[in-house]
Amino acid sequence: MRKRSYEFLQELLTTPSPSGREGPGQKVWCDYVRQYADEVRTDAYGNAVAVLNPDGDPKIMVDGHADEIGLMVTHIDDKGFIYFQRIGGVDPALVSAKRVNVHNRNGVVRGVTGTTPVHLQEKKQDRKVPKMHEIFIDIGAPDGDAARKKVDIGDAVTFVDDFEMLNDNVGVARGFDNRAGTWAAAEVLRLVKSGKSKPKCAVYACSSIQEEVGLIGASMQVFNLSPHAAVVVDVTPATDTPGIDAKQHGECKMGEGPMLSIGRENHPVLVERLRKLARRKRIKLQTSAFSLTGGTDALAIFKAQGGVPSAVLSIPNRYTHSTIEMVDLRDMERAASLVAGLLTDVKKGERFAVEV
Numbered sequence: 001m002r003k004r005s006y007e008f009l010q011e012l013l014t015t016p017s018p019s020g021r022e023g024p025g026q027k028v029w030c031d032y033v034r035q036y037a038d039e040v041r042t043d044a045y046g047n048a049v050a051v052l053n054p055d056g057d058p059k060i061m062v063d064g065h066a067d068e069i070g071l072m073v074t075h076i077d078d079k080g081f082i083y084f085q086r087i088g089g090v091d092p093a094l095v096s097a098k099r100v101n102v103h104n105r106n107g108v109v110r111g112v113t114g115t116t117p118v119h120l121q122e123k124k125q126d127r128k129v130p131k132m133h134e135i136f137i138d139i140g141a142p143d144g145d146a147a148r149k150k151v152d153i154g155d156a157v158t159f160v161d162d163f164e165m166l167n168d169n170v171g172v173a174r175g176f177d178n179r180a181g182t183w184a185a186a187e188v189l190r191l192v193k194s195g196k197s198k199p200k201c202a203v204y205a206c207s208s209i210q211e212e213v214g215l216i217g218a219s220m221q222v223f224n225l226s227p228h229a230a231v232v233v234d235v236t237p238a239t240d241t242p243g244i245d246a247k248q249h250g251e252c253k254m255g256e257g258p259m260l261s262i263g264r265e266n267h268p269v270l271v272e273r274l275r276k277l278a279r280r281k282r283i284k285l286q287t288s289a290f291s292l293t294g295g296t297d298a299l300a301i302f303k304a305q306g307g308v309p310s311a312v313l314s315i316p317n318r319y320t321h322s323t324i325e326m327v328d329l330r331d332m333e334r335a336a337s338l339v340a341g342l343l344t345d346v347k348k349g350e351r352f353a354v355e356v
Helices: 002-012 023-036 144-148 174-192 216-225 268-281 329-345
Strands: 040-041 048-052 060-064 072-076 081-087 101-106 107-113 156-159 170-173 200-208 229-237 259-264 286-289 310-318 325-328
Touching: 002 023, 002 072, 002 144, 002 329, 023 048, 023 174, 023 200, 023 229, 040 156, 040 286, 048 174, 048 216, 060 107, 060 174, 060 329, 072 144, 144 310, 170 174, 174 200, 174 310, 200 216, 229 268, 259 268, 268 310, 268 329, 310 325, 310 329, 325 329
Parallel strands: 060 200, 060 229, 229 310, 259 286
Antiparallel strands: 040 048, 048 200, 072 081, 072 156, 101 107, 101 156, 170 325, 259 310
16 A cells, blocks of 8 residues: 555544544545545535546545444443443444543543453353443542543543554454545545546545434435435455355455445446446456445435435455454555546546436
């Protein structure tokens, strides 16, 4: 990966961005993409868009979502222990015995999610996973008054897990979902900007908010931009680890290229265009049926405005929605190259429509 692109990814991944609190991460994204865009703008809730060749036709949206999963403070008891609810799809089984950052109005308060020592647990064969409201954060406060001076109801909480490369290609981080997508949108912009010829289309690279809590930012973006087509870059669970049945969930291998979804929100003409382009450019590409267990911003985009031709290009991600998500950075680069190739290939005034 290009050195500056890698540094940008590292900054994105280490900047906390829980749903509804994406501001710091959006600033990182906007500061980076300004060098490649004709215009960068944000809306009232913090959605960001970088525009290249605004007078081009068609208008094509390249979307990634900026937010990560996390927690939000709901109660502080008189002993100083802090309780919370989830922000997005947090697995309660992965929450206990973690270091966390509570983001208050003045900065960060470090704490841990408490757990009962194994010596003191009841000896049962089938120990149950605690429910979310049974887990607590301990910031070392002597009592509730001391805790409330540092933490407020509604403060967001993120897990303390940093970005790290395991080898030359594979990295682990807390929030590849979906800084992988916002990085790709920015990289697409850079590749198209630095290309030999000016694109015929208008490029709208988007970093959208609050996907994890309802595809909210993408709904705002598509209303604001009125695109003619959209490519959404997100992550998808890799199925190449023990305990996952490919017969049930399909085959998705880390390092074998991005995953192109087929069916439902994925427009057949746009999908076939991307498949042919990948073959022509010799870009590794995997395909899958649309997901029955999750969705991306494309679910909000494709049914807006009477129908926006859309496609989902996903980065294989091991251990999705955990604090140790794993991605092969080459898959991210391949996704960006494929989308940039599409934007360069689009003809002036072109539209995507199913022939009937």
